[in-house]
Amino acid sequence: VEPLIELVRRYQETLDEEVREECALKILEQIYPPLTLFIRSHARAENCEDILQECLVAIFKSLRAFHGGTDEMFLGFVYRIARNKIADSFRGRKMELRIEADPEILREALAPLFDEPSLSPDTVAVLNEALELLAASDYPCVGWLWQHYVLGFSFVEMGALEGVTSDAVRKRIGRCLALAQKLVKSKV
């Protein structure tokens, strides 16, 4: 897979329609799954399609203006646009942008894998235990765990969003995991 940032560079440097379109569609292929998962994790299901379309228009309209040197920076740019569009969807209502840790999203994500006959019972057991850990967690822990383990944000990215160090995020996640484990054990 070609690095995102190279596709973005190539897109920005050319005025050739075919090359532009080819790069744009390759960029779309790469950003589509994380972007849809991000939107679905922050917005109500019925609003996701509208938000997604607005995001895609905004991303590709401002792609020429993006200036950054890494895939992570580009994904940061994509998520920034998505956050703004999700916030816009609140239409002036005072609502905090927060993760909706809806178990249905994980069931939807895991469904194609659970359908595979090659998935071992051990793996299924591990995934179910992990789901139990998430289900046992409450806010704000579940939001942080979701951001790291479901959306795949690094500690550095999470720290940058919250204005804290990556080390503080790592410790926070560690405490949340310990608490979740304690809660799961207390239920047994």
Added chain:
Amino acid sequence: VPKKELTPEEKLEALSQAAQAGWRKGHPVPDKHRTLVRNVVAKQLREEKTLSVAERRRMIQEEQRRMAEQQAQRQQREQRQERQR
């Protein structure tokens, strides 16, 4: 030999990989979104081609300034919300 129990971190790492792989598999880009992107890209290109080099540079700078402004406003809003909490 009994299997080593995974740590909560390892279990969630496994879930992380599975969820992202599964989501990717279950959410290919639909044609309507490909078409939407194609249309946006073509329109942008048409606009850019009608601009002179200097105008194009100014347009990019303007877009960058607008995005930086939006980002600063968002950060201020989040900091205000954080302080209120």
